[in-house]
Every structure is written in C-alpha cells, then in structure tokens.
Amino acid sequence: xxGEYPVRDSDSEQTSWxxxxxxxxxxxxxxxxLRAALTHASGAQxxxxxxxxxxFLGDAVLGLVISEILFKRYxxxxxxxxxHIKSIVVSRQTCARMxxxxxxxxxxxxxxxxxxxxxxxxxxxxxxxxxxxxxxxLDGGLEAARRFIHTHIGPEIEAAAEGESDGNYKSLLQxxxxxxxxxxxTYELLAEKGPDHCKYFHISAQIGQTRYxxxxxxxxxxxxxxxxxxxxxxxxxxxxxxxxx
Numbered sequence: 001x002x003g004e005y006p007v008r009d010s011d012s013e014q015t016s017w018x019x020x021x022x023x024x025x026x027x028x029x030x031x032x033x034l035r036a037a038l039t040h041a042s043g044a045q046x047x048x049x050x051x052x053x054x055x056f057l058g059d060a061v062l063g064l065v066i067s068e069i070l071f072k073r074y075x076x077x078x079x080x081x082x083x084h085i086k087s088i089v090v091s092r093q094t095c096a097r098m099x100x101x102x103x104x105x106x107x108x109x110x111x112x113x114x115x116x117x118x119x120x121x122x123x124x125x126x127x128x129x130x131x132x133x134x135x136x137x138l139d140g141g142l143e144a145a146r147r148f149i150h151t152h153i154g155p156e157i158e159a160a161a162e163g164e165s166d167g168n169y170k171s172l173l174q175x176x177x178x179x180x181x182x183x184x185x186t187y188e189l190l191a192e193k194g195p196d197h198c199k200y201f202h203i204s205a206q207i208g209q210t211r212y213x214x215x216x217x218x219x220x221x222x223x224x225x226x227x228x229x230x231x232x233x234x235x236x237x238x239x240x241x242x243x244x245x
Contacts, residue, residue, distance in 0.1 A: 020107045024132065026148055028139050037135035038104070040124055042111025051131035058134030061142075062090050065149045069157060076216050076226060088160040089153060092126040098152050099125035104132070161222065169228035176235065177207045185231070187224045190214055205231040213240045 017034060021027050028034045033054075041050040066089050070082045077085075088094065099105065105120045108128060137145035170185075177185045188211070191202040203223040204214035212231035217223025230240040 016107055020104075023102055023104075024148070025151060026136055026140070026144065028135070030139050033135040033139050034132075035109070037131040038107050038128060039109040040111065040128075051128060054131035054134040054138075055127045056134075057137070058130035058132065059090075061137045061145050062095075062130060062133050062149060062153075065142075065146050066090055066153065066157070068146075069150070069154070073157065073218060074161070074222065075218070077222075085157065085160045089156050092123065094153070094156055095126040095129040096122040099129045102129075102152070104128050161225075169225050169232060173205060173207075173228040173231055176232070181207055183208055185228070187227060189220070203227045207231070215240075 017028075017031055020034065020038070037051050037054050039050050041052060063086070066086055067082075070077075070086055074082060074085075105125065108120065108124070110120070110124075133145055133149065136148050173185050177183055186206045187203050188206060189201060189203055192199055193202075194200050200216050200218060201220050201223040202214055202216050203220065205212045205224070205227040212227065212234050215223055215226035215230055217226055233240045
C-alpha cells in the first residue's frame with residue numbers, strides 16, 4: 001500500500017504527525033496512510049484522497065477484532081448476547097468518543113465549511129477512528145490493529161457487558177421476584193475453576209427456596225447475569241441452554 005497516499009509535509013506538519021503518533025501509540029512506516037486517515041472529504045483534493053475508503057475497511061477490521069475478543073472472553077454467552085455487546089462497542093457513539101479521548105480533532109484535515117462550524121461533528125469523529133484502524137491495519141498488519149483496538153476499545157467491552165447485565169437479566173429477575181414473591185433474588189457461588197488470571201465462576205440464582213439452573217461465567221458479574229437469564233427462562237416455561245463446564 002506504500003505510495004498510494006503520497007505525503008509531502010512541511011516541518012510543522014511533520015511535528016503534528018509525530019504528536020499524533022505518540023497520542024495513538026503507533027508509529028507509521030507509511031505516513032501517507034496516517035494523513036489519509038485524518039483527511040475528511042471536505043479537505044481532500046478529490047474523494048479518493050479522503051478517508052472514506054479507509055473508513056469502509058476500518059469498520060470491517062474493528063468488527064472482526066471485537067468479535068474475536070468477545071468470542072474468547074465470553075465462552076458461555078449466546079450469539080444474541082454477543083451481538084448486543086458488540087453493537088454497543090463498535091457503535092458510532094463509541095468510535096466518536098474514542099476519537100475525542102485521543103484528541104484526533106486536533107489533527108483532522110477539514111475543508112473550510114467544517115473548520116468554521118466550531119465543534120467537529122460526531123459523525124466525522126466516528127469516521128476518523130474507523131479510518132485510523134484501517135490505516136494501522138494496512139501499515140502494520142492485523143496484529144498491530146488488534147493491539148490498537150485492545151488498548152483503546154478493550155475497556156468499553158467490560159462496561160458494555162456489565163450494562164447488559166444491570167439493565168437486563170438481573171434487574172428483570174429482581175422486578176419479577178419482588179412483584180410475584182415479595183423477595184429479592186440471591187446468587188450463590190457454587191464453584192470456581194482455573195488459574196487466577198483466567199478464572200471461571202459457577203453461580204446459581206435463587207428466589208426463596210427455589211434454586212434455578214446455574215451458569216458459568218468469566219467474572220462473577222457475568223455468571224450472575226447468565227444465572228439470572230436461566231432463572232427467567234425457566235420461570236417462563238422455557239428450557240435454559242445446555243451448560244458448559
């Protein structure tokens with residue numbers, strides 16, 4: 001890909017690229033890729049010189065890496081649950097927030113129409129993060145892109161997973177238990193296995209004297225979420241999914 005995005009920088013631009021690379025934690029071999037990733041269509045000589053094509057590729061790379069992380073991190077979660085977490089993690093809102101966190105708006109190449117508007121639109125910030133993922137992928141390969149995504153988006157995964165738990169199964173089970181039985185569900189740790197750095201927890205939900213099918217999880221919160229899901233399914237007359245061990 002070297003040479004597809006030619007770059008001729010002044011000393012001030014080179015300094016800006018150096019600061020940007022320090023900020024994102026990656027040094028490009030082909031600085032033209034970095035420039036292209038930061039170039040909005042409004043600031044490009046023609047649209048093929050903008051970050052639109054990189055955005056297209058970056059969306060796919062980001063989706064692949066996040067899917068891989070979720071698949072490995074949550075071995076007992078169903079496809080629907082993984083899809084829900086992924087949709088939050090790779091959302092336009094998350095990508096825009098990552099661009100703000102990295103301060104990428106300082107380095108964007110924009111047309112006059114956008115530079116006079118004040119704040120950079122959220123959509124532009126989301127696009128540039130995906131473009132940057134693609135640029136790193138093309139410059140350093142999948143492993144470089146994976147490290148960048150792990151570093152900057154990895155923490156979003158745990159937050160999204162916990163949000164799924166707090167906003168869905170556990171709270172739904174609590175509402176049902178309090179409404180139908182006048183009690184709050186409890187969660188019992190039945191077992192744990194694995195080394196400290198890769199431990200799994202076996203937890204069951206209980207309402208009154210009734211214990212529901214347990215579930216394994218990578219964290220206690222995840223196991224409680226899945227145990228609450230099992231309880232809800234059994235209370236609804238459904239069969240919980242087979243349990244892995």
